[in-house]
Amino acid sequence: MSPLSSPAIIVPETLADALASLAELGADGTPLAGGTWIMRAPLRDEPMAHAYVALGRIAELRRIKISAKRVEIGASATHAMLAAALERCDDLAALRNAAAQSANPAIRHAATVGGNLCARRFPAPDLATALLGLDASVEVADAAGSERLTMEAFLAARGALGPGRIVTKVIVERTGHRSAHSRLPLRKAGDYPVAIVSVAVRLDDADRIVEARIAVGSVEGVPRRWTALEEALAGQPIAAVDVAAIARPRADRFTGRDGVEAPGWYRVHVLPVLVGRAFAALTSAAT
Amino acid sequence: MTIRLTLNGEEREFAAPPMTPLIDVLRDDCHLTGAKPVCREGFCGACMVLVDGIPTVSCLTPIALVEGGKVETVEGLTSADTPPPVQAALEAHDAVQCGMCFPGMVVSLTHLTQPGECDASRAAIKAGLTGHVCRCTGYERIVDAALAVMEGRQ
Numbered sequence: 001m002s003p004l005s006s007p008a009i010i011v012p013e014t015l016a017d018a019l020a021s022l023a024e025l026g027a028d029g030t031p032l033a034g035g036t037w038i039m040r041a042p043l044r045d046e047p048m049a050h051a052y053v054a055l056g057r058i059a060e061l062r063r064i065k066i067s068a069k070r071v072e073i074g075a076s077a078t079h080a081m082l083a084a085a086l087e088r089c090d091d092l093a094a095l096r097n098a099a100a101q102s103a104n105p106a107i108r109h110a111a112t113v114g115g116n117l118c119a120r121r122f123p124a125p126d127l128a129t130a131l132l133g134l135d136a137s138v139e140v141a142d143a144a145g146s147e148r149l150t151m152e153a154f155l156a157a158r159g160a161l162g163p164g165r166i167v168t169k170v171i172v173e174r175t176g177h178r179s180a181h182s183r184l185p186l187r188k189a190g191d192y193p194v195a196i197v198s199v200a201v202r203l204d205d206a207d208r209i210v211e212a213r214i215a216v217g218s219v220e221g222v223p224r225r226w227t228a229l230e231e232a233l234a235g236q237p238i239a240a241v242d243v244a245a246i247a248r249p250r251a252d253r254f255t256g257r258d259g260v261e262a263p264g265w266y267r268v269h270v271l272p273v274l275v276g277r278a279f280a281a282l283t284s285a286a287t
Numbered sequence: 288m289t290i291r292l293t294l295n296g297e298e299r300e301f302a303a304p305p306m307t308p309l310i311d312v313l314r315d316d317c318h319l320t321g322a323k324p325v326c327r328e329g330f331c332g333a334c335m336v337l338v339d340g341i342p343t344v345s346c347l348t349p350i351a352l353v354e355g356g357k358v359e360t361v362e363g364l365t366s367a368d369t370p371p372p373v374q375a376a377l378e379a380h381d382a383v384q385c386g387m388c389f390p391g392m393v394v395s396l397t398h399l400t401q402p403g404e405c406d407a408s409r410a411a412i413k414a415g416l417t418g419h420v421c422r423c424t425g426y427e428r429i430v431d432a433a434l435a436v437m438e439g440r441q
């Protein structure tokens with residue numbers, strides 16, 4: 001019997017049942033979404049949980065609601081569902097492209113938003129990085145109720161959600177920003193990105209940058225904002241600014257992690273080019 | 288746990304621990320060895336099967352999640368006398384080499400060549416085949432064969 005075979009599984013049909021099962025299991029229970037991260041636990045030398053509570057049959061967790069003001073994304077929506085749902089939301093191009101370009105088609109059909117946010121010690125989450133740039137909030141629930149966290153607070157506590165708690169949805173306010181997602185896999189597609197830069201920018205009537213939010217993933221252990229660059233870009237005219245040049249002396253704010261696919265210094269080294277590409281994608285979307 | 292599913296058109300029932308990867312049930316219990324566990328990481332595509340019509344890596348799919356579903360392996364993608372269009376085109380384009388990636392390629396190409404699934408362009412076919420690694424690197428002839436099927440000229 002393989003080490004994968006022993007855990008038990010519960011497949012609830014409603015959110016209330018899932019939360020009740022998780023509450024009962026306590027530290028022995030773990031949510032199971034698409035399984036694309038969990039099923040590789042043995043390869044990472046991590047133990048499997050005693051019991052899994054599968055979230056895939058709970059209809060409300062798979063729903064994506066789009067209005068002019070906001071987009072609410074159920075935690076069990078897959079990458080493929082999200083990319084398709086955002087087809088016409090050009091302001092959320094960063095999230096759409098993060099969902100459409102990560103991994104490969106089969107993984108995108110299985111892997112979920114909740115799994116991307118909650119995979120512990122996963123340094124290269126495309127969706128989490130895009131959602132950080134879009135300043136999304138995350139709803140976390142347990143049997144007693146729910147609370148909303150900013151993406152920043154959620155990422156700071158990632159892996160420490162605590163027993164019995166799950167992400168139910170992610171909320172993105174549509175605030176007139178333009179956005180773009182830029183990633184560098186070693187091959188054209190299909191492997192983990194060496195670095196990810198996801199940006200959301202708001203312009204004034206004269207096309208000057210009012211606010212730039214720049215999220216960087218895969219370079220360090222957890223995605224975070226590049227605040228030194230954000231501050232330097234505020235007030236600049238979008239058409240004339242040389243973003244890569246401004247980024248270059250500010251890249252040392254990051255300490256790259258070494259990994260089999262790339263050394264840490266390389267991840268930092270590519271950031272100015274990636275952020276330049278993201279801004280170029282923004283500018284062309286605007287015309 | 289007892290799992291019920293439709294496998295290559297037949298209703299089947301298995302007793303398997305729920306987190307067993309689908310690939311292990313297919314190969315060890317059903318002796319369907321077309322799908323191959325090569326990387327067990329979702330990166331190579333050699334274990335691809337259709338679950339409810341969608342290409343799915345069976346190495347990362349716990350058997351419990353396909354309960355009640357419809358699974359088709361490469362062994363099910365046949366016809367009695369003439370080979371189906373994808374297989375015929377792969378043969379005509381001399382695209383088959385060592386055979387390690389091929390069952391998975393056939394599964395994904397069967398899906399991709401359905402009307403409306405993929406543009407008949409080399410770029411779209413390559414994007415659709417991301418996640419399939421051919422160790423013989425015979426990609427271009429595989430793309431030729433897929434294009435031929437899509438353009439109805441195999």
Ligand SMILES: Cc1cc2nc3c(=O)[nH]c(=O)nc-3n(C[C@@H](O)[C@@H](O)[C@H](O)COP(=O)(O)OP(=O)(O)OC[C@H]3O[C@@H](n4cnc5c(N)ncnc54)[C@H](O)[C@@H]3O)c2cc1C
Binds near residue numbers: 035037113
């Ligand atoms: C071949 C391959 C390529 C990949 N490439 C990329 C890539 O390019 N970019 C990228 O971002 N990712 C990539 N991934 C990683 C991919 O596994 C995750 O991004 C994916 O989103 C995980 O989702 P899942 O539904 O499969 O999670 P699962 O494996 O089901 O769960 C992952 C973790 O999250 C927890 N969890 C799941 N849902 C919830 C919830 N609602 N609330 C609380 N906890 C929850 C689980 O308990 C578990 O700890 C790749 C994976 C593979 C196999």
Ligand code: FES
Binds near residue numbers: 323325328329333346
């Ligand atoms: S064995 Fe499943 S993708 Fe490689």
